[in-house]
Amino acid sequence: MAIEGNITEMGQLMGAGLACIGMGGAAIGVGNVVGNYLSGALRNPSAAAGQTATMFIGIAFAEALGIFSFLVALLLMFAV
Amino acid sequence: MATEDGGSGLNIHPMDQFLVKSLFGGDGTVGMFTITNVTLWLAIAVVCILVLMVLGTRGRAIVPSRSQSIAEVLYGFIYKMVEDTTGKDGLVYFPYIFTLFIFIFVANVVGLLPKSFTTTSHIAVTATLAMAVFLAVTVLGFVKNGASFLSMFWVASAPLALRPVLALIEVISYFVRPVSHSIRLAGNMMAGHAVIKVFAGFAVVTWIAPASILAITAIYALEMLVVSIQAYVFTILTCVYLKDALHPHH
Secondary structure, rough: OOOOOHHHHHHHHHHHHHHHHHHHHHHHHHHHHHHHHHHHHHEEEEEEEEHHHHHHHHHHHHHHHHHHHHHHHHHHHHHH | OEEEEEEOOOOHHHHHHHHEEEEEOOOOOOOOOOOOOHHHHHHHHHHHHHHHHHHHHHHOOOOOHHHHHHHHHHHHHHHHHHHHHHHHHHHHHHHHHOOOOOOOOHHHHHOOOOOOHHHHHHHHHHHHHHHHHHHHHHHHHHHHHEEEEEHHOOOOOOHHHHHHHHHHHHHEOOOEEHHHHHHHHHHHHHHHHHHHHHHHOOOHHHHHHHHHHHHHHHHHHHHHHHHHHHHHHHHHHHHHHHHHOOOOOO
């Protein structure tokens, strides 16, 4: 059966889907940050409260890269 | 755009909610001074902030009323954050940082209302905020430290051979700051609201509607969390950048 349709559109949609793989990396990164924070916090709960802000900064940096891949997906879907 | 009607009754347009439309007639073109739904919802956010802060602090009771305690909690939270992150000398810039936080927070929350428009999901809005922070911090760094502000890029604790490479990386990461700063907020808002709309689109299929409505409820709760965390993250990153400008030496 011959494949019909617009090959450019196919490439866009496949590229958008592939770009979403990057979000998995961000998920691993955020999980790593919070997991390590939690294991540290359970070892020394008295020091935990002071490091919450640092944890959120770490989450923000890890998450930004996932958002970039989401942005690439959106650009492929709507802007290219 | 996103999904054409595939004959299944599904007709999901998750990105349509982000369209900027002219409010008062015209021929639909959006110019520099057109009153759009963005203008309307930005104004609503500002009015909400004014009402909360003016009414909340008018009584100034020893035992705070409900609105006063909300205003006090927000104020105290950000005050402590600025103090912890940038130190005592950063407190001069507390009004700006508090303005940023409460504007982003209220604009995000107002954007969660049904039929509303999320202004912070537009990179045009967040990039303005992020560029303002970036320019202010850069100018402040040079005013406070003079040319020694540039020593931020020259990592003196690293081995000499590594320093040019590190300097290049530091310069790049410095200039990527406004990009990631703005896209993080806009991307999070856009993604969350698009997910809600996708689940809302599934609700037209009868047998899946209960699960879809439950999912919308759950995602709404998650979005409430994301909305506050993103406002917090934007503000705390502003504090971190401010600290870099005030104390550029590693």
